[in-house]
Amino acid sequence: MGHKPRKEMIAETRAKLVAAARHAFGTVGYAEASMDDFTASAGLTRGALYHHFGDKKGLLQAVIAEIDAEMLARLKFVSVRADTLWQGFVDECTAYIEMALEPEIQRIVLRDGPAVLGDPSQWPSQNECIRSMSENLQKLKDEGTIVAVDPEAAARLVSGASLHAAQWIANSENPEATSKKAVKAFNVLLEGLLRQGRSTGRPQAPAEVDKSPA
Amino acid sequence: MGHKPRKEMIAETRAKLVAAARHAFGTVGYAEASMDDFTASAGLTRGALYHHFGDKKGLLQAVIAEIDAEMLARLKFVSVRADTLWQGFVDECTAYIEMALEPEIQRIVLRDGPAVLGDPSQWPSQNECIRSMSENLQKLKDEGTIVAVDPEAAARLVSGASLHAAQWIANSENPEATSKKAVKAFNVLLEGLLRQGRSTGRPQAPAEVDKSPA
DNA sequence: TATTTGACATACGCGTCGTATGTCATTATC
DNA sequence: GATAATGACATACGACGCGTATGTCAAATA
Numbered sequence: 001m002g003h004k005p006r007k008e009m010i011a012e013t014r015a016k017l018v019a020a021a022r023h024a025f026g027t028v029g030y031a032e033a034s035m036d037d038f039t040a041s042a043g044l045t046r047g048a049l050y051h052h053f054g055d056k057k058g059l060l061q062a063v064i065a066e067i068d069a070e071m072l073a074r075l076k077f078v079s080v081r082a083d084t085l086w087q088g089f090v091d092e093c094t095a096y097i098e099m100a101l102e103p104e105i106q107r108i109v110l111r112d113g114p115a116v117l118g119d120p121s122q123w124p125s126q127n128e129c130i131r132s133m134s135e136n137l138q139k140l141k142d143e144g145t146i147v148a149v150d151p152e153a154a155a156r157l158v159s160g161a162s163l164h165a166a167q168w169i170a171n172s173e174n175p176e177a178t179s180k181k182a183v184k185a186f187n188v189l190l191e192g193l194l195r196q197g198r199s200t201g202r203p204q205a206p207a208e209v210d211k212s213p214a
Numbered sequence: 215m216g217h218k219p220r221k222e223m224i225a226e227t228r229a230k231l232v233a234a235a236r237h238a239f240g241t242v243g244y245a246e247a248s249m250d251d252f253t254a255s256a257g258l259t260r261g262a263l264y265h266h267f268g269d270k271k272g273l274l275q276a277v278i279a280e281i282d283a284e285m286l287a288r289l290k291f292v293s294v295r296a297d298t299l300w301q302g303f304v305d306e307c308t309a310y311i312e313m314a315l316e317p318e319i320q321r322i323v324l325r326d327g328p329a330v331l332g333d334p335s336q337w338p339s340q341n342e343c344i345r346s347m348s349e350n351l352q353k354l355k356d357e358g359t360i361v362a363v364d365p366e367a368a369a370r371l372v373s374g375a376s377l378h379a380a381q382w383i384a385n386s387e388n389p390e391a392t393s394k395k396a397v398k399a400f401n402v403l404l405e406g407l408l409r410q411g412r413s414t415g416r417p418q419a420p421a422e423v424d425k426s427p428a
Numbered sequence: 429t430a431t432t433t434g435a436c437a438t439a440c441g442c443g444t445c446g447t448a449t450g451t452c453a454t455t456a457t458c
Numbered sequence: 459g460a461t462a463a464t465g466a467c468a469t470a471c472g473a474c475g476c477g478t479a480t481g482t483c484a485a486a487t488a
Contacts, residue, residue: 006435006484006485006486009435010434010435013435013436029329030329031245031329031330034474034475034476035475035476036474036475036476044436044437045436045437045438046437046476046477047435047436047437047438048435048436048437050436050477050478051434051435051436052435052436055476055477056476056477106333110328111328111329111332111333112329114324114325114328114329115243115244115245115325115326115328115329115330116245116329118325119320119325119381119384119385120381121378121381121382121385122385147402149398149399149402150395150398150399152395153379153392153395153396153398153399153400154399154402154403156378156379156382156396157375157378157379157396157399157400157403158375158403159378160374160375160376160377160378160379161371161372161374161375161378161403162374163374163378164335164370164371164373164374164375164377164378165367165370165371165374167333167334167335168335168370170333171333171335171336178367181364181366181367182367182370182371184363184364184367185363185364185367185368185371186367186371188361188363188368188406188407189368189371189372189375189403189404189406189407190403190406191406192402192403192404192405192406192407193402193403193406220453220454220455220466223466224465224466227466227467248443248444248445249444249445250443250444250445258467258468259467259468259469260445260446260468261466261467261468261469262466262467262468264446264447264467265465265466265467266466266467269445269446270445270446429488430487430488431486431487431488432485432486432487432488433484433485433486433487434483434484434485434486435482435483435484435485436481436482436483436484437480437481437482437483438479438480438481438482439478439479439480439481440477440478440479440480441476441477441478441479442475442476442477442478443474443475443476443477444473444474444475444476445472445473445474445475446471446472446473446474447470447471447472447473448469448470448471448472449468449469449470449471450467450468450469450470451466451467451468451469452465452466452467452468453464453465453466453467454463454464454465454466455462455463455464455465456461456462456463456464457460457461457462457463458459458460458461458462
């Protein structure tokens, strides 16, 4: 009978651990998640965890890396499919906000992650998202669409505003209305980047965004 | 001999606990701070802590409330002393960034706080800062200086951008240069709020900010 | 087949948290 | 002014969770 090859078994074990931890971290939070509990829920023990990831923080890193990879893929997807560079950038920002609305991302990436692993701007994966956004801004600058400004600085400010907006929306008692207000204000700020003063059609509603990882 | 009155002794005990916890949280972080250790450093035991604050989270709340009160006072100080409303708003944003550069604020308020107590936009004290900023934006709107936009939404976006900019600056290998880039990009975004298109003097460097709590 | 590697499980010690209980000074009651 | 009641703490106890050290057994290697 076909016992799976070695490498696959190992990868499967790692994946099971990451999945179990991701679920635990996303629901009860990092601090409250018992390693004995969620390793058992994966049919394993802490021994496997320490063997593969070193310690609890190592597992959190792996979980965040996985989530970040999904986020990056989703961001690239929306920015590429837009008609213009500027629209792609705006859509990317909106996708950023939408993702930050998801409880799992809020809890693991936005709250527990920074507390346990330190400032997110130092994470390799988070930098991937920022770099993607920076590249788009660089192109927009070359194109002459936006004013002369450091792309990375603008990307970080914009992502910061997006993330806070998302947390505000997610925790408001009326997310619908709050979201409308936030998006409108967001567009106003983004117009500060545009070169030709303000455009006539203010609202400029961004496109819808899908929730699938790939 | 004058044994201090009862109320004062109690207030003193609470203050000592908050001070000791603030120091521990600010240096080693909330999770790593041993209650036995830092209560002992205040000449007390955990018994006093549980009596006054219920649990470790309660003490963190008290610490954050204290820091937040100081932040609010500093923000009001800079916004009031400016010549114009707009300049006061810009100064306030800059003060926000400067405060977020301080390691104690970064660790306790920006990282551990959200992880332990949940989303900061729900904290009463944090809302005080936002509300202060919102009021200024409301006045600017009435004045006709800025475009028609929800003041609270704009305040939250701007504070979010400020906080992320601060973390980026604080963790960069060259804070000086990074700060310059961030402030410049920040002003560009803020000009999106201004009504009369962009002003001639782009840089518009904000005033210095003091570091004293009161 | 003998040996080594490595993927995991088990066992142990230590620190930390929360609670339950105890003690003593202050305040209220008569 | 003696006694009871409150409250501000300290002490003692139990439980849990983490990290490490050690053990086991299958698979790769020779």
